[in-house]
Amino acid sequence: MTRPIAISLSPNAEKDDVTLALKILFSPRRWFDIRQTEKLEDEFAALFGSSYKAFAVNSGRSALYLILKIIGINDGDEVALQALTCVAVPNSILWLKGRPLYIDVDNSFNMDPKDLNEKISERTKAIIVQHTFGIPADMEKILKIAEKRKIPVIEDCALSLGGKYGNKLLGTLGDISFFSFGRDKVISSVFGGMIICKNKKLYMELLRERDKLDYPSLFWVIQQLLHPILFGIILPLYNLGYGKLTIGKILLYISQRLGLLSKAVFPQEELGQKPKVFPTKLPGALSVLALTQLRKLDKFNNHRKEIANIYFQKLKSPNYKLQNKNKGIIWIRFPVIEDKAKKIYEYAKGKGILLGDWYKQVVVPVKNLQLVGYDFGSCPKAEKLAGNILNLPTYPNLNKKDAMTIVQLIKSCRNL
Known part of the structure; x- marks a missing residue:
């Protein structure tokens, strides 16, 4: 069983992060x-x-x-x-x-x-x-x-x-x-x-x-600690099953329905409303997780640059609009301007590969742009780009073979 290529599903968590989260979960002090x-x-x-x-x-x-x-x-x-x-x-x-x-x-x-x-x-x-x-x-x-x-x-x-x-x-x-x-x-x-x-x-x-701020609730802290632990179980099983019905997807659905996993953006935020948990202090539990990751920063960013170089080499073609190379860029995601971005995203999803869709619209995610004070027509370049930026993953758990799989998938989709 191997991890799927998934740009947004706990992409940074390595084995030591999962182990650490488990230890902290049982160390409430x-x-x-x-x-x-x-x-x-x-x-x-x-x-x-x-x-x-x-x-x-x-x-x-x-x-x-x-x-x-x-x-x-x-x-x-x-x-x-x-x-x-x-x-x-x-x-x-x-x-x-x-x-x-x-x-x-x-x-x-x-x-x-x-x-x-x-x-x-x-x-x-x-x-x-x-x-x-x-x-x-x-x-x-x-x-x-x-x-x-x-x-x-x-x-x-x-x-x-x-x-x-x-x-x-x-x-x-x-x-x-x-x-x-x-x-x-x-x-x-x-x-x-x-x-x-x-x-x-x-x-x-x-x-x-x-x-002056309070800490978030005890349950909220437990939710965040469970995130790397549960995904350590879910991801290896994510594509194990038949079609869309896989063990990993079922576990993910159940975990979300039971409230064991929080979402990155709260439903209220999509309506412009303010959840009670913002702003609050950062609990010590999450500080420990962040510090461990901070000490991997150079390793993570060097890896992202290596993956970006693969995309630069293999997608060098008039068919793909790429950014200019710059040594100061860390490439948290590798953006490609692509008229068929939505088609490629859905095609990849059907193959069990989750690419990124920042930015489907000029502000994401939101139910209605008027809720966040955006007037259509005020930023024409952004509006033209919205929905046409394919985000390719560069995250720490993605290997070079995965990057080549993504390149081949993009090229094959364009030929369909």
Whole structure:
């Protein structure tokens, strides 16, 4: 029995992570141990240099929410963000009664500086810069615009931990930055987030606000610990069975129905609503998982780059629109602009291979774009790209043979 190729099903968890989660599950004294979180914060901050401070919360959207709250976002304040993003980003603005100002994208799937410059105004109180797929945004141009208008820049590094812009680590270019440790992010503790900054006054304000927060519930912590454990059982059995009826899929369905597994995005969030669990503190249990993964960061990102090189070599053809190579890109996923993206995605799924579908629409996942303040037609480039970006996996458990299987599948699907 082998693991399926599945871009979103606990892709980072290795055997030692599963074993560790099992040990912590039976060590309840560690579940809310603040010392575990402090150890994670110290090692995380050290990645960026001695002038940086870091503190953890239970998710990336909790981190962004706290940042926006501390810089004073409230009724009607505009916050610039790019189209092609996760619903967690505009929701964090809306939960504070702010107004998302959507900026179109450039050829790197990131914020277009020209469109940013044209759309921002005196009502714009912050700019959130995302590094999509681990590809750095055009920070030089964006920072010049922000400096001229005196608007703070928040770096969204949820997809880019360890990436670089020139010789600078992503997360060190803006005024403040946040990261995510979600299940399919660069490193994973199932849920988790981190804020870094070097402004001491801002850090103390954020720290005081964080320390007022409660911890998530005991059940929520157990849910997250069960995630790598259950997927350690589910994944080897995922394609074992007949057709769509496999042992792994049945176990996954039962686990979700019983509430043993949480979803990456809550149903309320798809409606623009705020679940009670955000924001809360990061429990010690998840801090232990995150720290173990953090110590594998270089290994993980080097692996992603090796897999990306296979795609570059084997998909070098006028049929496929690929990004330019850049040593600063970590390739959390490898994006291919493909008119047949949906067809290839469904074809692969029928073969038991789960590719990625970031971004099916300009904000994902959401029931209605109006719920997150998006006006159709405001970002035409992003709208054209939405649904036409095939995400190829690069995750740590994917081997080179798997990557070649994906390449052959894509080529064969185009010939159908």
